[in-house]
Amino acid sequence: MVGAAPGGEFGEGLLDGCYALVGGRGAQARARLLCLATAFCDYVEPDDPENFRKAITSKTRAVYGETIANPRMNVLDIAAVAKIAHDAGVPLIVDNTMASPYLCRPIEHGADIVVHSATKFLGGHGTSIGGIIVDSGKFAWTDKYPAITQPSPGYHGIKFSEVFGPLAYIIKVRVEGLRDFGPCISPFNSFLFIQGIETLGMRMDRHLANTLAVAEWLERNPLVTWVKYPSLKSSRARPARPRSGRSGHGLTPRRSPLWSGTSGGCPRTCES
Numbered sequence: 001m002v003g004a005a006p007g008g009e010f011g012e013g014l015l016d017g018c019y020a021l022v023g024g025r026g027a028q029a030r031a032r033l034l035c036l037a038t039a040f041c042d043y044v045e046p047d048d049p050e051n052f053r054k055a056i057t058s059k060t061r062a063v064y065g066e067t068i069a070n071p072r073m074n075v076l077d078i079a080a081v082a083k084i085a086h087d088a089g090v091p092l093i094v095d096n097t098m099a100s101p102y103l104c105r106p107i108e109h110g111a112d113i114v115v116h117s118a119t120k121f122l123g124g125h126g127t128s129i130g131g132i133i134v135d136s137g138k139f140a141w142t143d144k145y146p147a148i149t150q151p152s153p154g155y156h157g158i159k160f161s162e163v164f165g166p167l168a169y170i171i172k173v174r175v176e177g178l179r180d181f182g183p184c185i186s187p188f189n190s191f192l193f194i195q196g197i198e199t200l201g202m203r204m205d206r207h208l209a210n211t212l213a214v215a216e217w218l219e220r221n222p223l224v225t226w227v228k229y230p231s232l233k234s235s236r237a238r239p240a241r242p243r244s245g246r247s248g249h250g251l252t253p254r255r256s257p258l259w260s261g262t263s264g265g266c267p268r269t270c271e272s
């Protein structure tokens with residue numbers, strides 16, 4: 001499963017527990033934007049944390065997973081995967097888009113860096129495209145990460161870890177990632193996101209209640225052969241939730257993280 005990528009400016013591989021929703025190029029761009037790796041390793045099936053341990057090599061520079069995966073809705077055992085990543089001396093990055101901070105706060109479970117697409121539940125109204133990187137400041141960057149611990153040619157030769165201590169990573173992302181790639185959000189879009197976030201809790205509660213009702217209805221419907229939704233009693237993901245989630249729910253969906261299929265044909269990607 002793992003084939004660490006050749007080294008580069010940031011150094012090597014990122015172990016990806018996310019189903020390849022956007023394909024290799026998107027994954028590679030994501031790795032570069034996070035300023036940690038130049039390329040992704042192949043997908044690792046995230047249901048069993050031990051799969052990450054087996055896939056880690058000397059070239060792995062970070063482990064990446066989703067709290068609740070889009071589109072397959074696997075629920076990540078954040079604490080177990082964080083321990084495996086830390087045993088290997090690499091950080092765990094968690095994409096918390098689908099749970100949102102209302103349902104899960106991955107840093108409290110051991111994640112080092114959390115990313116969100118604010119375009120979805122955080123914004124809540126489809127008005128803006130944006131994202132967030134949250135650095136716990138807890139990961140001890142070593143010389144495995146020369147872009148953080150060695151002099152930065154693009155920034156007057158400073159060593160980010162020396163000058164900024166626990167802020168090293170997020171400052172690097174800001175002053176180099178943001179500068180080089182240019183994804184600076186406008187004040188107006190920031191305003192729209194902040195307004196959206198004010199109602200996050202209320203919207204999430206409604207999403208959860210509505211989606212559970214639809215999922216249970218679909219499960220009772222004889223025409224439906226399978227339904228995937230973490231809050232269903234029948235869901236395989238249920239045992240993982242108390243470890244990863246705060247409220248005991250799975251997630252839900254303006255953007256349809258509820259999946260179902262009929263015997264006449266269903267999106268194969270959801271079952272395989």
Ligand SMILES: Cc1ncc(COP(=O)(O)O)c(C=O)c1O
Binds near residue numbers: 116
């Ligand atoms: C879990 C998750 N993270 C990130 C993204 C990317 O989001 P954006 O389109 O805002 O860049 C998506 C897109 O669907 C997603 O589902």
